[in-house]
Amino acid sequence: MALVVQKYGGTSVANIEKITNVAEKVARAKTAGNDVIVVVSAMAGETDRLIALAHSASKTPNGREYDVLVSTGEQVTISLLAMVLQKMGFKAKSFLGSQIKIVTDQAFTKARILKIDTKLLEKELKAGNIIVVAGFQGVDKDFNVTTLGRGGSDTSAVAIAAALNADVCEIYTDVDGVYTTDPNVYDKAKRLSKISYDEMLEMASAGAKVLHPRSVELAKKYNVPVYVKSSFNDNGGTLVTKEDSDMEREVVSGVTYDRDQAKVTVIRVPDRPGIAARLFTPLSDENIQVDMIIQNASIDGFTDLTFTVSKKEMSKIKSILESAAKDVGAQGLQVDEKISKVSIIGVGMRSHAGVASRMFSILAKEGINILMISTSEIKISCAIEAKYTELAVRVLHDAFGLEKER
């Protein structure tokens, strides 16, 4: 008998019909003889509705109250799923973060899990219950409701799987696994049967949206096998797991792209020590991530500093940087929102030389100009003009042989 933790996202529980589908999948795992814990998100659209309510109440809603509000979304889903499971004849019981005790820090709206009390879960499993847990939420030491931020339900599921040493954590979503690239962009994309934690992390940060990076980090830390599957079909899925020698055979496992990128150049920055920190610290204070960074060679004691940021927060970024640029005596800002980032990812890169130069020449052959480059041990990213995104994805996918069955 195995212990299975399953997680279903918002689109999988969007209405009672879909919740009934979920219940059937859950029931199958239970009937097969497993102990089952199900973690669910809010019904699709519900969290957005609640966030809109919060913003209609206050432009800057208090974090504590915000969490009280948005956590109701998951609370609704757990009760409905438990009811449907009971109707089907199963013993089922719903639990809030505060009931289990999923203890978090006090960083409202983006809390981190500190500890999960396993006593109640163990008792209820022993009693034969299917346990339905509200994802995305926890409780701090003073018994305030907290939420974990975007991707929080994935994190809840992996954390519970880790705490109970579950045999597997299955993440059900609207795609049936992790693909070599986005099938909507290139129909030759193939589902990967297996991928390493590190590759999954790089994929997520490079624009693939299947799993939230926090949940992958947690899975890696506690070595939780995570299975990404579809809620809507029984296709194979992708196992996210420890790196093994199989994975190294392929140079590249996937090609990702991220259109939510803008290039910002701070012009004529005085080239003195500490200047970069004075520009970037106000951004990191506001939780804005800067991705690729290039600094031109200095001319006359001045340089241009170029970097990429998320387009979503551009108005905030502009106002922060305009004042920071003035502060350091730079001439001004230049923003280009018509760029995207294309990345190739694979643990095989570690043992294969020349992958980067191969990527650059493939893009060059198509006349795609590389605006910026950043690399990690297992990833190479290039910023390019946005209009070339699909072309770049396709030629890289072809060149690295990703359409092959593996």
Added chain:
Amino acid sequence: MALVVQKYGGTSVANIEKITNVAEKVARAKTAGNDVIVVVSAMAGETDRLIALAHSASKTPNGREYDVLVSTGEQVTISLLAMVLQKMGFKAKSFLGSQIKIVTDQAFTKARILKIDTKLLEKELKAGNIIVVAGFQGVDKDFNVTTLGRGGSDTSAVAIAAALNADVCEIYTDVDGVYTTDPNVYDKAKRLSKISYDEMLEMASAGAKVLHPRSVELAKKYNVPVYVKSSFNDNGGTLVTKEDSDMEREVVSGVTYDRDQAKVTVIRVPDRPGIAARLFTPLSDENIQVDMIIQNASIDGFTDLTFTVSKKEMSKIKSILESAAKDVGAQGLQVDEKISKVSIIGVGMRSHAGVASRMFSILAKEGINILMISTSEIKISCAIEAKYTELAVRVLHDAFGLEKER
């Protein structure tokens, strides 16, 4: 400095605009130097939406899960009201039943409050916070979410006022107080400035819907002064309080009516001891209240048994009674749904003789036939044909001089 508990119902918090109105009323009480606790219901329509969800998940939703679900309604309101108060510059904090600890029994969907922990409330008041409490909900000893059933938020407010020995419990609703009769039926209805707990209880059970009887019972038990006021204007309101000599001066304080009545006759019931119990026990087992009861004189060892019940549950009542009637050897059922109940209420009746016969003759003069009668120390109710309801209310209101200013 007084401690004021205010309660706002669903129509008072139906949207952000109305919640802002509520916040302004709350702010006024706080600015006047009071400690303020606000108890709120779910936004109008929200509880019905959640109940419909529950019934779409299961025809017979499990009580524990049902309470997890419907309690989210109040949770949404408290966070929004706290946000608006904060935006206005006040210190405010929301609390769930489980956070305060409003401890109830385990009767899900209709739990009764056993104890309210006052420590946290006292601490937060001391810290200068306006406290916003989710009405209608509590928590049992095992930390399950419970709800109090219909009228639960009134009960929450009065219970909190009692536990903290508040100076007043103000119930804000969509009417500006308790009237001598329904102003929609008779425009000569006058608002009562004061009414006794007992009268309020009789009014509620006789069809007036201003306050839920449970909250009035609780207020009476702990002697909590309850002020019924309008959320939408600053009219005077009605104080529900201990009986005083003023109140006895008037014979009748109010005329109520209840259209949700049906008359059921069980025909040719064998007239033996224990028969009535065998008919009524299955009804009370299903929580169905039987109101007026008449038993005809026995002929040939058979009698007809007539009583009134709520029309709402008629299909359920019929199926129970048909089997019970068969069971005791009665001939069958007769149901008349075209009746209503008209009542006059007043503590003054205790010291005035002949009130009942006066009521009967007033109705008789208008040609209104009295089908059934029931009386208490301070109330006389007559079942009449439904079509005479408004007429009966008007003539009784006139005859007992209720249009007078008092």
